[in-house]
Amino acid sequence: QKEVEQDPGPLSVPEGAIVSLNCTYSNSAFQYFMWYRQYSRKGPELLMYTYSSGNKEDGRFTAQVDKSSKYISLFIRDSQPSDSATYLCAMSARNAGNMLTFGGGTRLMVKP
């Protein structure tokens, strides 16, 4: 079993839909949680960063962390075709030197 599990998709939604992307993890030591967006043939871009449990909102994006369930989510409101990309969750633990462990990525397609 991988340390971080993420459905590879593809997830196809119509423009304007609310998108929910999720990751589960097994290491209870993870404290820092990140979401990256990666367009084809480009490097990942940091979208959201959260520490421990709770919600964080930034524009159309909301990140949620539920440490008790070892489950994190990224919600995208009013999705746009430009949101079509691969979304990678990543997490780290202080006792592991804050090395990032990535999920496999979910490919999202937002259709006009």
Place this chain on the structure above:
Amino acid sequence: GAVVSQHPSRVICKSGTSVKIECRSLDFQATTMFWYRQFPKQSLMLMATSNEGSKATYEQGVEKDKFLINHASLTLSTLTVTSAHPEDSSFYICSARFLGNTEAFFGQGTRLTVV
């Protein structure tokens, strides 16, 4: 967010030659830099971690004599693929982190094609 510049974005080289990829942190001092390899439709595979002024730490299965990493300054790390072979063709991405931070910022990636 912080800016990491990676160069070149694409390179084609002949089998047996060496290729150098540069990764620069433009607006912060990167105490730690990471090099990843990514195959099509797959996630990032960590190759090595380098701290400024010290030798890189390579992940299991990554040949350190083939993938030479230098992190000579707080703003520059280089990855040299030596004696490249077609199986080295891949997408290479660097990321950088500054002291006290947990997020990593990524370069644009380099697509290497060995012919």
